[in-house]
Amino acid sequence: MLERPPRERIHDFEEVDPGLSQEEAVAEAMRCLQCKKPSCVAGCPVSVAIPSFVSAVASWDFAGAAAIIKEENMLPAICGRVCPQESQCEGACILGVKDLPVKVGALERFVADWERAQGFVPPARSQSTGCRVAVVGSGPAGLCGAAELARRGHTVILYESLHAPGGVLLYGIPSFRLPKDIVQAEVAQIEALGVEIRTNHLVGRSVTLEDLFAFDAVLLATGAGLPYFIGIPGEQLAGVYSANEFLTRVNLMRADRFPAYDTPIRRGSRVVVAGGGNVAMDAARVAVRLGASVTLVYRRNEEDLPARRAEVVRAKEEGVNFEFCAAPVRILGESEVTGVTCVRMVVCAQDGNMRPVPSPVEGSSFTLDADLFIGAIGQGPNPLLIREIPGIARGEVGNVEVDPDGRTSVSRLFAAGDVATGAATVILAMGGAKKAALAIDQMLIRSGSV
C-alpha cells in the first residue's frame, strides 16, 4: 500500500505506512524464491524461518505464518515495523541483487497485524515450577525475557520504573512509526502469560538489591536510557533538549496535546537536531509534526547515517534539511537558544570499526538560526542500578558484561538488551533476552530448584 503523503502526515502522529492488504501480502510472498540455503535467515539476528512463513502467507495461511514467526520472535508487529531489514533479512535476499528484495518486514508486520485482529489466544504454559524470577525493565528485552520464562512455568515479576511498560517502544519510538496500541497489545499478550508487571518500581530504590536477590534468578533489562550531552557551551540553555527528553515529553506524556495533557514542550520554529541515528530521525520528525522547520546536523556523510534508510527517506520527504559533515560547537543565547554555531567536518581516516572518523575544518564555522536544539548523539546504560551491584563486571560503555548466554559476573544475575550490548536494536535486545531466559531456565532446572 502507498505511504501517506508527507503533506498530510506531518500534521499528525498517525502511522506513515498503512501496511499491506491481504492481496498485496500474498502477491509479495509469491515473489520469494524459497532458496534452499536461505541467506535471509542467516541475516536475521533471531533466525526466524523466513521462507517457511513467507510460503504460508503465499498460500493464504496467515495463522500458520504467525505461528512460525512466533517460534523465534515474540514481538513481530513491532519488529516488522522497526527492524533495520535493509541490513538484515532483506539486505541478504538474493532477489535484491537485481530487483527489490522480498519485503520481509512488511510481511512480518502484516501477519502480526492479521493475528492481532483475530484476537489473541495465549499459548499453553508449562506447569508452575515454583521458581521466582525478577525481570528489571520492560523494554523489548524485559518483555521477551519475561514471556519466555513465564512460558516455562516460572513465576515472573517484571519491574518497570516508569508508569507504563514498553521501554523505548513506548517513550522513544514515535507513534507514526510504532502505534502505541500495538505496544499495549503485545504487553497484554505477555501479561496473559501470567507475567506480573509492577510499574512505578525503580529497582535499586523501590526494590533493593536485597529484595532482588531474594528471587531465584534476576534478568537485568534496564536498557541504555542515559542521554549523553555533547559538552559544548550553551547546553544548559532553555530550549536545549536531549532527544530522550524531547521524545519522552511527546510519546509518553503526550505534550503534543498540551494543554489537554498537562506536560508542556517547547515547539520551536527552527529546530536543530544533532545526530544521525534512529533517535535523531525520530526527534527531527516529531519536531516537524510540532510545526517547526528542522535542520539535522550530522558529522559524517549521508551514506554513513546509522538510521534506517527508509526513515531517512521519510524524514527528507517531510522536509527535514540535512547538513552533512557538520558538527555543533556552541549553542548561542542569553537564557534561551537563539542559534547554533557549527563547523564543517572532513572525513579523513577510519576507526577500528571501519567507520569514517570526522575532524573539524579550521575556519569553517557557520551559524544556524534556532530556538530549539535537540542532542541525539547517543545514550549509555543507566548506571543507577548497576553501579550499586557489588562485583559486577562492566564494559567500555558502562554496559554490563555478559557471556553468550547472558550470564553476568554475579551469580544468578543475567542481563540482556541495551544494558548488555550498549545502545543497539529491538531485535538484538529480544534475541539476547531469549538466550538469557533459556539459560536461566537451565540453571533453575540444574540447581534442582524446579
Add this chain to the structure above:
Amino acid sequence: MYLIEETKQLADRVFQIWIRAPHVARHAKAGQFLMIRVAETGERIPLTISAVDGDSVRVIFMAIGKTTTWLSRLATGDTVLDVAGPLGRPSEIKPYGTCAVIGGGVGIASIPIIAAAAKRAGNYVIGIIGARNSALLILEEELAGTCDELHVATDDGSGGTHGFVSDVLKTALQKQKIDCAWVVGPAMMMKVTSMVTKPFGVKTFVSLNPIMVDGTGMCGSCRVLVGGTTRFACVDGPEFDAHQVDFDLLIQRQRSYLNEEKSAIEEYLVHTCQCSGGSPHA
C-alpha cells in the same frame, strides 16, 4: 491507583496528603522524593517525601500550578494514578555533631524527616524555619518535638524573629559551632543561606528542585551544574554540596515553561469553575 488516606490544609495554599504507597514507604529515607501523576492526562511532578508511616507516605505542597492545584482538591478516599519512588539519593546522615536543618516556605516539608534521621544518628539538631508570614508557616509543632531547638523567622515579623532564616542561621553560627547544615527551600533562599555557611566552613547540603520528567535519570531535564560538572538531580541528587552548586543556572532553567504553566493553570481554573459545581475549592 494509589489511595489518598488523608488530606489537610496546613496554611494558605499549602496542603498535606497521606498516600498509601507501600512500595515507596518501605524503603523511603530522608532526602528522597516521589513522582506523582494524578490521572492519565497529568504531568509527572516530583514531591519530597516528608514523612513515612507504615505503608503510607506524606507529601506537602503549595498549590501554585495546575498539578498542585489539582492535588489540593483531592479528598480523602480519592486516588491518584501513579506514584513512583522513593527516588534520589538519601541524605548523607552521619553523626556530625551539631546539625542545622533549615527550611524556607514549602521547603519546610522536607525538614522533619531529615531532622528525625539526624537526631537518630546522635546529632544535636537545630531547626530553623521561615516563611513570608506566620500564616504560611508549617510544621512548627511537629519540628519543635523533633529538634533539640527550633527557631522561627518570618519576613514580615508576624511570627518568630523578624527576618530571613539566613539571618537566624548567621546569629546561631556566631554563637555556636555547627558541623553540618541542610537547606531546603526556593532556589534563591538556598543560594543566600548557603552563602552564610560558607565562611564558617560548614558542610552544607541543599536539595535542588529543577524541572523533572521521569525522575529516573533518562532525560536530562533535571541537569544542574555542580562543581562545574553536569549532574542529574533526580539520580545524583537531589541533595548536593551547596557550595558547589550553580544556583543562577538552576533558577534560569526552572523558568523554562513559564508561559505554558500559566496557560495550564488558567485553563484549569476556568474549566473547573464552570463545571465542577459543588467542589469546595473551585
